[in-house]
Amino acid sequence: MALLQISEPGQSAVPHQRKLAAGIDLGTTNSLVASVRSGVAETLPDATGRHILPSVVHYAAGQTTVGHEALAVAVQDPLNTIASVKRFMGRGLDDVVTLGEQPPYELLSGESGMLRIRTVAGDVSPVEVSATILNQLRERAEQTLGGDLVGVVITVPAYFDEAQRHATKDAAKLAGLNVLRLLNEPTAAAVAYGLDTRAEGVIAVYDLGGGTFDISILRLNKGVFEVLATGGDSALGGDDMDRLVAQWIMQQAGIKGDEGHQLMRLVLQQARAVKEMLTDVAVAPISLQLAEFSWQGELTRVQLNQLIEPLIKKTLAPCRRALRDAGVSKDEIAEVVLVGGSTRVLAVREAVREFFGRDALVNIDPDKVVAIGAALQADVLVGNKSDEEMLLLDVIPLSLGLETMGGLVEKIIPRNTTIPVARAQEFTTFKDGQTALAVHVLQGERETVGDCRSLARFELRGIPPMVAGAARIRVTFQVDADGLLGVSAREMISGVEASIVVKPSYGLTDSEIETMLRDSFAHAAEDMQQRKLREQQVEADREIEALTSALAEDGERLLSADERQQIDAALAALIAQRAGSNADAIKAAIVDVERVCADYVARRMNSNIQKALAGHKLEEFRG
């Protein structure tokens, strides 16, 4: 039995208590959860000792299974076994058809164009399927760590766009997780690798997973991980290799493609199996055995390499582009780190070696490295680490812009800009007396609207009538540390304003999430009122702890006795409300504390900047 901890009299135990946090790698093929325990970040196994959770969900009437159990029934029940759902996150049916995806289950278009999958247990969205996987990982972590998770970091491919990021966040919300940060997968890998080896200099992370490809170039400098550039393809991965091998098998075995979902699923499984085998052997056997069909054959490594060569080539153009964007030449790269299960394929390693002119690092398990990096970041974010720690400076993967006259896109924030970032640009009216302006937000590198992804549209209304070109409309884009965008527009002369948090068309609306939460597994027993109370309690705890430690640090220095008294009173009131069970009262007390502390918070922020620079040599002023 663990010994109970007793804190010193007069000292709160709260700031010293270790908070439970986890990193989650929500992968196309496999998912993992990791956490920092006794100073070491490690992936957490399930009850039977397995670390990897296949990202597969099986739906049956009244029962949903996840992971190995779901994978085991994939061939018997292909239509109700959902795999590789990450490829559909934030996508509409149209996108998926364009991408040439042909999953062995039935897709349909749901409300607001969001893709849904038909199962015997009802239609499900990719967000819900992902939430089911996340929920399983949450339960695993909470059982292993022995308590509720305070927060998690979830990784996403660096090349995920706005819609895909939102979908991931929605899934986490559905699974009852508090997301501290969405972290880019290659950055997570760099963290795990960098902290492990204490490496310095420029590194390249080549991350080829089940369904996505990322390349990131980072500079490591005394615990700061600065992403210089990132590139990739959010629909390119091991799945595509499997599909090419499957097509080859079908050709060899004389399968036309309309022979039923069971056979198709089996072919896909065999395709993946031989691909994996060919890492260790030169020839691998293929065996298709079903009641109505039987075929045997073999595939050689040379044949596999030929089949997948075009895919591997497709990863090299983004590598060149990322190097160009980073302003770094190949020989400045100190180390190449391989991430993702698909980098086990020998031809991939060979291509990377040839491209960068050096052997890549493979001493960290490419399956686990992302989850471990995420766990390290979660530990920092939740506040378990002290002052001298790492810092991640990430970038946006795709340019953000606005539609202008003639269907052209004006870029406001170019790709590979460090986040958080805020940029503004001024526009004007086109016609005399124009009183409204349509703002169309787009993401992508191309010049025309049709070639970029539409993120959101909103209107700025109530502009006073003026002659064309007289109004000055300032549109501001703000991207936060999760890489998520907010846009606002303001007419500078009249002060008319409009703004939105960009919610991509294939995301869920807040009310949809609310409804799902009400029905969902994570909160079946807990009604919305209780949920609200818990949220406020978490927020209150955060506020109390942050303020307490701030006051201890510089309350004396930055506050007058009078100000201090006011703050102490508000804080005491909040602590009192926190002990009760009235969510609204807690919220009011939080608002009150924030109001009383507004000046203090600003002073602290400025004092932080001064302190940060004070420790460093300022460049000498030239005479």
Add this chain to the structure above:
Amino acid sequence: MIQHEKNYFELLGVSASFDLDVAVLSENYRAVQRALHPDRFANSSEKERRLSVQHAARINDAYNTLKSPLLRSVYLLGLRGVDVQIESNANMAPAFLMEQMELREALDDAAMAGSTDQVQTLLEQIDARERQLHKELSAGFEENSDAALQRVALNVRKLQFFSKLKHDAEQVEAQLDE
């Protein structure tokens, strides 16, 4: 309460000059981000988190501006009260425009020939011209007379032409890649 009264040079603790030490700039940037980045405030109050995002965004902007010779020059001229007229003033000497046309023709030729080598050669030419202009900028800022600053503004506009050309050349290179 963002420190709008502080300029980018002050924010990052470097002297307001064209010839700044990029190593010191980067080091100071990282030190300030360490103190301000939203990751530091993941556990703080809503207000602090919002402030941190705003501050960190401004610091990123400052760093992005100061590390680029072109953007740094425009910013520095602004501090000294000179408007570069980067969009409005296209009144360049015929010889300069002729040079630009020739370089653009060379880029078109490279694109037509599908030769990344030719694009590469062109990029090197652009780099050399940019370095030359940087030297002139440095000298002009150093002199700091009205006439010198007007010359700087002209050179900044020239630099802008090269910057656009470079961007287009890199686009061509990227297309040839795919």
